Each structure stands twice: as structure tokens, then as C-alpha cells.
Amino acid sequence: MSRAFLLQEKWDESTFWADKAMEVYKNHGSTKGRLRLLTQEYQFFIYHPQQDMHQALRAFKAAREMWIKAGNRHEALMAEINMAMVFRVLGDYKKALESSWWALKEAESLMFEKGRAFVLFALAQIHRDLDNIPQAFELYNDTIFLAKQLEIVQLEAGAHHSISGLYRKQGNLEAALKHARIALDLAGKIDVSYFLGQASMNMGRVCWDLGDLKGAIAYFRQALEIFSRWQAQYEEARVSLYLAGTLSQQYQGAVDVNKCKIVYSEIANLVQRGIKLITSNDYEFFFKREKEYALPIIRWAIAQKIEEHYLSQILFKLGEEKQQYMLRVFTLGHFRVYLKDCLVPDGAWKSSKANGLFRFLLLNKGKKIERDILLETFWRDMDIKAAANNLSSCLYTLRRMFKDLGEPGLSNLIYYEKGLCWLGNDLNIWVDSEEFLIIVDQAKTELRKGNSKQAENLYRKAAEIYGGDYFEEYPYDDWLVPERERIREAWIQSQKNLANILEKENDFDGAAMVFKSILRKDPFREETYQRIIQCLLRAGRRVEAMEQYKRCKEVLYQEFGIDPSPETVKLIGHSL
Numbered sequence: 001m002s003r004a005f006l007l008q009e010k011w012d013e014s015t016f017w018a019d020k021a022m023e024v025y026k027n028h029g030s031t032k033g034r035l036r037l038l039t040q041e042y043q044f045f046i047y048h049p050q051q052d053m054h055q056a057l058r059a060f061k062a063a064r065e066m067w068i069k070a071g072n073r074h075e076a077l078m079a080e081i082n083m084a085m086v087f088r089v090l091g092d093y094k095k096a097l098e099s100s101w102w103a104l105k106e107a108e109s110l111m112f113e114k115g116r117a118f119v120l121f122a123l124a125q126i127h128r129d130l131d132n133i134p135q136a137f138e139l140y141n142d143t144i145f146l147a148k149q150l151e152i153v154q155l156e157a158g159a160h161h162s163i164s165g166l167y168r169k170q171g172n173l174e175a176a177l178k179h180a181r182i183a184l185d186l187a188g189k190i191d192v193s194y195f196l197g198q199a200s201m202n203m204g205r206v207c208w209d210l211g212d213l214k215g216a217i218a219y220f221r222q223a224l225e226i227f228s229r230w231q232a233q234y235e236e237a238r239v240s241l242y243l244a245g246t247l248s249q250q251y252q253g254a255v256d257v258n259k260c261k262i263v264y265s266e267i268a269n270l271v272q273r274g275i276k277l278i279t280s281n282d283y284e285f286f287f288k289r290e291k292e293y294a295l296p297i298i299r300w301a302i303a304q305k306i307e308e309h310y311l312s313q314i315l316f317k318l319g320e321e322k323q324q325y326m327l328r329v330f331t332l333g334h335f336r337v338y339l340k341d342c343l344v345p346d347g348a349w350k351s352s353k354a355n356g357l358f359r360f361l362l363l364n365k366g367k368k369i370e371r372d373i374l375l376e377t378f379w380r381d382m383d384i385k386a387a388a389n390n391l392s393s394c395l396y397t398l399r400r401m402f403k404d405l406g407e408p409g410l411s412n413l414i415y416y417e418k419g420l421c422w423l424g425n426d427l428n429i430w431v432d433s434e435e436f437l438i439i440v441d442q443a444k445t446e447l448r449k450g451n452s453k454q455a456e457n458l459y460r461k462a463a464e465i466y467g468g469d470y471f472e473e474y475p476y477d478d479w480l481v482p483e484r485e486r487i488r489e490a491w492i493q494s495q496k497n498l499a500n501i502l503e504k505e506n507d508f509d510g511a512a513m514v515f516k517s518i519l520r521k522d523p524f525r526e527e528t529y530q531r532i533i534q535c536l537l538r539a540g541r542r543v544e545a546m547e548q549y550k551r552c553k554e555v556l557y558q559e560f561g562i563d564p565s566p567e568t569v570k571l572i573g574h575s576l
Helices: 003-005 011-026 034-048 054-070 075-088 095-110 115-128 134-149 153-170 173-187 196-209 213-230 233-250 259-281 285-289 290-301 308-317 352-363 371-378 384-404 408-413 432-448 452-465 480-506 508-521 524-540 542-560 565-573
Strands: 327-330 335-338 416-417 418-424 429-431
Touching: 003 075, 034 308, 054 075, 054 429, 075 095, 075 115, 095 115, 095 508, 115 134, 115 418, 115 432, 134 153, 134 508, 153 173, 153 196, 173 196, 173 233, 196 213, 196 285, 213 233, 213 335, 233 259, 233 285, 259 290, 259 308, 285 290, 290 308, 352 371, 352 418, 352 565, 371 384, 371 418, 384 416, 408 542, 416 524, 432 452, 452 480, 480 508, 480 524, 524 542, 524 565
Parallel strands: 327 429
Antiparallel strands: 327 335, 416 418
């Protein structure tokens, strides 16, 4: 009865029958059949959309203990996976990883594919939150493969939904849209509308990034209506603020005064609704997770005197109150530029040469570049007069672009005088590659001091910033290669240092995962294969260690025509 009412989204009736079931089973003996019903109903009741995570954690711990006593390892495993998911939501990633790795080993031991599918998804979510993006992609794809085989539609939809979010954050909106549509289609096949709400919210965010504000607003309204019915308060808070953000952007500069008043009132109500849900449920972590989307609406609300004191504190905690960068440039992975908190669209650059000139000056930030170097770099096939005219045109294009984007002050971002060109130092410009190298140096300093925990945190922070190789989407610009290799090597060394720290903490699973991320960037280093094999063996994962050895052997032979070194052979030989 409780389950039937849930599907009809009748919460009071659902809760009444769930409580009644609990009371009945509490007063009777605990045979395995009754234990199954008790635990299922208990877990089911905790999924009631009030989303009290601490209560949920207690429930899953109790369920796990009951199943262990009953000798049912499969159900105990599922309870452990649920615990891992709750730990993740609460931000306790160490415990989330511990529960997930235990569950993965248990699922493999039991050859329990359903359990393996769910724990892979849990691990993917954790690595996504920790910004270990390559690992997250790999785990989500493994989840999709298993979910399809096992016909677990909600899990398949969730994985596509999450992959869409990753692509969206990387700026690959075409791939994000593709996976968002798949997730939306799958969610429509599930009886419980909550999954449709999740998929609609994600589709709204993709549309927002694509500049389709009308589509984004429609999807956000649909998601908000679903989450309101479900009383899913965290999701309701998120989508309320997303909708407020898109509405404020759509009606910015509108001339219809009456309509503006109506929309302003709706935006204000949405912001107040979202803030109320966040403060009453301790969901403040939302602002950190969704900083890119939250900042514009936070600043709008403060300007309108809405929750001004609370939101000003949030800005301070996010590190945005002290210094606001006029320009933020992302060079690691997908190249993108934000003017204050608004993405500069690709079409604004007008030409690839203007884009390239900006990137060249950014690479040489702080240096004055001779005109002849620029002419040789970008127009080497032209005569000097034509090349000089092209340089002047590109400089005009860049200055005009920033002026047209509403920041006249940035028209003087680029200086050119007496045959020298450079980026001005009088403006606040944040560059992710610079931030990455600063944090890596800080981590090295902490490591030398013996502060391994501080070093570990800094290396993880650096890994969050490293979204890919330096200007990786411009592989044919040879002037980028030295800096690209320098930063990539810094990332590889930082990952090695992080893995070494994890090994010393006996976190061999975590260390192996870090070494695998290095391998994805540089698949020809035999030393990395050796370290992965060592970690897997110490973690008791012999089958995977052998698979890594086979892959090492295959790669070395295909690329160099050689076999693994005696040291590598010896490592795997000891495990046989």
C-alpha cells in the first residue's frame, strides 16, 4: 500500500502505511522473510522526499547490520552502497570511498552484477564531485553498459544524466545535449516522475549554456513542478535558483515595464524560496558545487536587497567578496573566457586569428612582445605590410569585442606601442593554469615540510583545476607545445606525489586509481604500469593486476616492439 501511494505521489498516505508496516513487523518474530520486508520498507520509508540524510544514514546502517546477522550478503551490500551515496551527499568523501570500495570487492566476490552496477555509479558520482573527471567518465560508461544488460532503466538514465553534466562543465555542449536527451527519453519510461524531474533539470542547464533561455525556462518549470510535488527539497532549492537565474537573464534590459514587474516578483519569490530551503535544511554546500550558476543570481539578489546579509556571507565563503576578477580565463581543457560571470560566446571572437592572438599574449602574460614575432607567428606567408595590416585588424577586433560585451574598461586590456604588444597588468585577470601551478608549488612545499595531509588536499585541489591539457583543442599551434608539455609534466608529477601519499596511508585502491589517470594521459610509461600492478596486488585485486600486465605487454609491443622489463615480469610472477 505504501509503495502504491508513493507512485501516486500521495505522501501522507504513503508514510502512514510505511509506519504501519514497521509497527507490524516490529511486534513479530524476525524470520528471513519478515526481515526482508522490514528492511525494504525501512529503506523505502527513508527515501521519503523530505531527504533527511542523517536519518537515512542511520537507517542504512541498521539495515546493513540486520542483513549481516541474517547472513544475506547481497542485501547487506546494497545497504552499504546506499551508505556510500549518503556519505557523498554529506561531503564525507573518505567514508564514501571506503564504503564503495568495500561494496565493489563484495560484489565481485559474490558475482552480483546488480550490486556492481550500483557501486560503479556511486564511485562515478564521488569521483565527479572530487573532479577526477577521467575516472568519472570511465565509471559512468561502465555503469551504462551494465545497466543496459540488467535492464535497470533508472540507473542508465542517471548515468547519462551525469555524463551530460560533465560534458556541460567541460564546454562540450553538443555531447552534453546528446546525453541529456537520452536521459530524458529513459526517464520518461520510468513510473516514478522524480527521475523525469532530474532529467528535465539537467536539460534546462544544457539549454541555458547553449543560450536557449526559453527552452531552459520551460524545462526548469517542469522540474520545479515535479520536485515540489515530491517535496524533494534539495532539488527544489536548486531548480528554484536556476529558474530565477534564467528569468533574470531573459528579461535583462526588457522595455515592457508591467511585464518586468511581474517577472521581477517571480524571480524574487524563487530566490527567497530557494534560500529558505537551503538554510532550513543545511544545504549550503549547494553554492560551492554550483558556483558558476549561483554567483550571478546571488549578486542580483544582493543588489535587490533580497537576503542581503546571508548571501554576502556566502560570497565571502566562496572567496568572491575580497577580489572579483574582471576576466577569468580557462586554458586547461576547453578554452573559455568569462567576463565577470558571463561566458564570452565563441562567435564574439570574430576570427581565429584574433582568438589566437589573445591566446599568444595570454601565454606571454607579463611580457612585451615584439611586432615581428607576432607577424612571424601568425602571418609568416604574407609580406610585411599585409601582415602588419592584419595585426592592426586583430587588435581592433579584440578591443571592440570587449567593448561590445559591455566592459569599456577592457578595451585597453591589450596595449600596442612602439612596436611592442602586451596584456595590461592593471586589470584583474584570473587564469586557471597559473592557479594550478601555484597550488602545485604550495603542495610541494607542504610535502617537504612533512605535512602530507595538507599536501594531499592541495594536490586534490590542483587536480580539480586541471581540466585537460593546456589549450588542448589547438593541437597545431606549435608555439603552445613547450608550455603544454611543462604543465602536463607538472600535473603528472603532482598525481604521482598524490598516489605516493595515498600508498603511505594504505589506500592502495585510491593510489591505483590516481596512477590510472596518469596512464590515460601517457600510456607508454612502463613505470606507471608497475605502480598500478603493485597497488592492485596490495589491495588483493590480483585479476585486475594481471589485466594491467597484459595491457602493458600489448602496448609496449605494439608501440616499441619490446617486451616488459624483468622488473615488471617479476612483479606479476610473485602474485602467481
